[in-house]
Amino acid sequence: MSTFPILYAIVLLTLANGAPVAAKKLLGARFAFALDGGLLFFDGRPVFGASKTVRGIVASIVVTAFGGALLGLSYEVGAAVAIVAMAGDLFSSFLKRRMKMPPSSQAVGLDQVPESLFPLLACQESLGLSDADIFVVVLMFFVGELAISRVLYMLRIRDQPY
Incomplete structure (x- = not known):
């Protein structure tokens, strides 16, 4: 195991997943456009839910790209971590909506x-x-x-304790 790659990975994941939370706290409802546009999937449930916003995705990519550069990595690596982290988050939200879980509900592990x-x-690599x-x-x-x-x-930075 290598210390710096592990540390860098933790920092990038924290930035990628924390930036949307920070953006919500800083900006309130401004720029909080639902990523799925409020569309419903074939099962009549939201695709992702209102808590998944364009603002959150953009904040994640921008902050993590800069974080990657500050760590001596490229902007592209930081942005890639953010994009795929957000894809993982959207995947989780999509599955939670199919499992009839409300937006912002907790599913430990998922x-x-x-x-x-x-x-x-x-x-x-x-x-x-x-x-x-x-x-x-x-x-x-x-x-x-x-x-x-x-x-x-x-x-009082997060709305939920999870």
């Missing part, structure tokens, strides 16, 4: 694993991660996200 595992697999590194980072992200979400809720 809320953490795709948004961390997918970008790590997609950027494994660029980040210099081994398979063991990926396992460790996903585990760290899983535990860390559950803990940090509660702290952010207590600080």
Whole structure:
């Protein structure tokens, strides 16, 4: 296991998944256009739900691209981590809507694993991660996200404690 690739991966995942939360706190309802445009899927449920916004996706990509550059990686690597993390998050939301779960509801594991595992697999070579590194980072992200979400809720940065 390599310390710097693991640290960089954790930082990038934190930026990618934290930027939408920070953007919501800073901007309120401004620019909060639902990514799915309010469209319903064939089952009559929202595709993703109103909490998945264009603002969140853009914030994630911009912040993580700059974060990647600050770490000495390319903007492209940072942006790629964000894009695939957001794809993982949308995948989770899509599945949760199919499981009849309301937007912003908690599904432990489903809320953490795709948004961390997918970008790590997609950027494994660029980040210099081994398979063991990926396992460790996903585990760290899983535990860390559950803990940090509660702290952010207590600080009134998140609307939900998860």
